[in-house]
Amino acid sequence: MNLLEQAECQTIFDRAQRAARAAGVDDIEIYIGANATALTRFANNAIHQNVAERDRTLSVRALIGQRTARATTNRTDDDSIRRVVEEAIALTKVAEPDPALLPLVSPEEAGEIGAAPSRFDSATAATTPEQRALAVKEAIGIVEAASATAAGIFETGEEVEALLNSRGLFRFHTETSARFSITATANDSSGWAKASAVSAGAIDPVVLARSAADKARLSASPRELPPGRYTVVLEPAAVLDLVGQIFADFSATAIFDQRSFLTGRDLAGLFGENVVIHDDAYHPLQSGAPFDGEGVARRALRLVDCGTVRDIPYSRASARRAGVAPTGHGLALPNDTGEMPINIVIAGGGSTLDEMIASVGRGILVTRLWYIREVDPFEKIMTGMTRDGTFLIEGSRPVYGIRNFRFNQSVIEMLRNVVAMSAPVRASGEEAFDLVAPAMTVANFNFTEVTRF
C-alpha cells in the first residue's frame, strides 16, 4: 500500500475545491506529497545517528483573474484543508496582477506522459533498520580491515507526489530511493564512494566500501604538486559535481532575465563536438516525476548536440512569451526562476576508466569535488576543492596520492577540452543533484592552489 493512494488525493482535492467554491473561487491547483524516509548514519566505525521521518505536504495555489499565490501545510484533516485554501485565496487577493499569468492547465494541454519505467520497489520501501544496520556493519568491517575508519550513510525511502487542478488534471507519481555512501579515512589520506538507485538491491555496499578503502590505502602519504594546468581524469561523481552547476542556466526565463550564461552567446559550437547532453525524465537511470510543477508532461530535450546548444526548457509562461510549446520543465507557481532541467543525461564515450587513465601520460585522477561555488556567472568559472582520493597519474597509472587542489575552472572551457569519456552511469555526489554522466578526461584543467592535506 502506498503512503497515499490516488483515491485519498481525489478526496483531499474535492474538499479543497468545495472550500474554494464556498469562498467564491473556482480555480485551484493542489500538490499533495507524502514521504517516509530512513537514514542510518555511521562514523568512527559505528552507527552514531539513525533516523526516520514521515511527513505530508498539501500545497494549494489559487488563481483569481491575473493573480495567483500559494499556501502550504503538512496537515490534511478537513479543518486544515479549509484553512490552507482560505489562506491561499487571501494571499491571492492581495497579489499584484500578472498580465502574463496563464489559466490553469487543462489535461489536454498538459499532454500525455511518456512511457516511464516503474520507479517503485516495494522491497526498498520495506527496508528495516536492522537491514540497514547489518549492511553498514559489513561495510565498516571492510574499511576497518584496511586499517581505516569508516563514515557514511545508508538511506532508503518512498515518496508520493500528486498534482490536481480544477480543470480536471490529475497527475500521480510514486517512487522509492536508496543511497549508500562511505568515506574511509586513514592517517593522512581518505577515499570515498557513493551510489544511488530506485532499488536498494541495485546498490552493493561491499563494493563501495572496498572502493573507498582502496582509495584511502593508495593515496596514503600524499605528496604536494605545484598548482597549474593538468590533464585530469574526473570520475563520474566529479563530473556531476562540476557540470551539474550549469543547468539552472538552461532556462528560457533565465535567458529572458539576462542572468544565464547562454544570454547573447553564439550557441553553435559552444562546447566540444563530443559533448551531447539530454534532459530525459524517462531514462532508465533517471528518477523523479514525469510532470512539471504545473502538471505538464516532461518532454525529452537535446540540450546540447555535438557541442551546440539546441533545446531550451520552457515553462508554459516562458513558452507563451517565446511563441513555442512548453517542454514540461516549469517550477511550481508562483516563482521567479521559471524552469529548469532536472533529469540530465550526459552521453559518454567508448573508453573504460582504466583505458582513460592509461591514455594519460601525466595527469591527475579525481574521485570527487567539494564546496563548489560560482566565481563568474557568465564564464561559469567555478571554484572548489578535490577531496577523498586525488592521485598523480604517471606512466599511464595512478602512482601516488597528492595533496588536494583548489581549482578555478570555467565549465564552458572544460566542456571544450574533453578528450575521452567512459560509458555514462547514474552518478551520485554531494554538489549537484544525481545525473547520468560518464567519467571524463579533460585537458588543461586549472588548479590554482594546494591545501595542507
Add this chain to the structure above:
Amino acid sequence: MKDIALQALDAALARGVSYADVRVEHARERALGTKNGQTGRLGSSESTGAGLRVIVDGAWGFAATDDLSSTGLSAAAEQAVSIARASALASRSPVHLAPEEKHEGVWESACAIDPFSVSIEEQLALMLAIDAELRRNPGVTLAETNMIFTRTRQVFVSSLGSVIDQTRTTSQAGFEAWAFKGSEIQKRSYPNSFGGQCQLKGYELVYGLLLLDNAPRIAEEAVALHSADQCPEGTLPLIVDSSQLALQIHESIGHPIELDRVLGSEANYAGMSFLTVDKLNTLRYGSDIVNAVADARLEHGPGLGTFMFDDEGVPAQRIDVIRDGQFTGYLASRETAPVIGLTRSNGAMRAAGWSRLPLIRMTNVSVLPGPHTLDEVFDVDRGIYMETNRSWSIDDKRYNFQFGCEIAWEIRNGRRARMLRNPTYSGITTEFWNSCERIANRENWTLWGVPNCGKGQPEQVMGTGHGASPARFRNVRIGGGYGK
C-alpha cells in the same frame, strides 16, 4: 503542544528507554519576492510535527512524525526504539551524556512589530517601490527583492523532567540589482547577498534597514562595475566589510570549532576539521587582537543563533573561542563535551525543524570589535577593500579558502580610489587570522545572519549569527579566482 510532547515522552518511556527527549514544533513562514515589477513569489506555509530521540541499549534512535494522534505518537516511539536497537548492532561503546539539570521555562523572542500582522499589501508595496527605484537606472537589467518571516514555537520535554516552551520570530529582507552587458553579468545586493539581512526580530528589522534609501546607490554600483577595472592579482593588504567578514568567520572559525566535526561524525559529508583536540589552548589561531566568542545568549544580540535553551535542553551560553589570538573553545553537545573533559555541554545542539535530529551547530559565532576607527582600518598606502560576498568555498578540513565579493575598491593612502570588479581573495585559515592587523570598533559592528548553513545527513539548513566589523589583513593573496 505540551500535552502532545508529554504524551510522546510517556510512549517512549513506556518502552524501556534509558533516555528520551521530544520536540513538538509548529513552524510558520511567509515568503514574498518581486522581480522586475511583478510578484515573483508569494506564499505561506506551516508545518507541525514531533521528533522523538531515545537511547536504548546504549544506542541512539530518532523518529519524526506528522501524525500527532496518540496512535501516531505511539508508532513513532516504537519506531525510535526499534531504530535504536538496530543502532546497537553496529555500535562501539554506549552513549554517555554529560549531566544536565532539569529546566522549565517559557520564552518568546523579542518582536516589536509582528511581521505577520503587517499587511502583505504594505510589504509588497515597499518591495515594488524598491524594485522600481532599482529599474530607474537604465543599466539595471534585473531587479529582485525578497522578504521572509518565520515563527517557530517549540515545546521540548525530556526524561530529565525538563519542559521548555520557546517561540522564535525571524525576519529577513534584501534586494539585488543585476546588470548584464556585453559578456559580463554583474550584481549588487543590499544589505547583504543571498537574501539580505536576517535576524531574530520582527518587522522592525525591515524598517531599520533603510532599503529604499539605498536602492539608487546599489543600482548605480551594479552598472558602474561594467566600467571598472578587473581586480588585479597580487599579495596586498586586504580590508573586508563586516558582512564579508561574517561569512569568513562562519567558514573559517565557526565550522572548525564544531566538536562533532573534529571527532569525525561529519567525515562523510561536511568534512572534518584541522582543529584536532590537541590544539585546544595550544594553537595560535589569530593575531593578538583577534577575540572570538560563540554566544547564544540574549546579551549578544538578536542573532539567528540566539535562544534560551538548545535542542537538548541546555541553557544558552557564551564560549570564548579565541582569546587574544589563542584557540580556547569548541562548540559541544552533551555527548561530545566529556570527550574534551568538559563537565557540561555548552549548549550548541540545534535541529532544523521537528523532523530532524539535533546536531552541533553554530550559535552566534562572532569576532569581537577591535579598538580601531574606520579611518585607522583603511590607513594603508595601497590595499584592496572588498564588500558583499559573491562566492565562498573552503576545503573539508577548513584550511584553504577562497572568497569572491561583488565589488572592491583600490585603497590609496587611506582613501578609496578606483572601483574594481570581480574581486577574489584566498588563503589558509590560521595564516589569515594571524595576519589580522586592524579590527574596527563597536560602532561599526553588525550581527549578521547566515540563513543557509548546510550540515548533516539528511541535510539540515540552519540559520547562524555572526557579529563582525570591518577588518584589515596583511599579505593576502588577491585575484586567484581569475588566475590562469
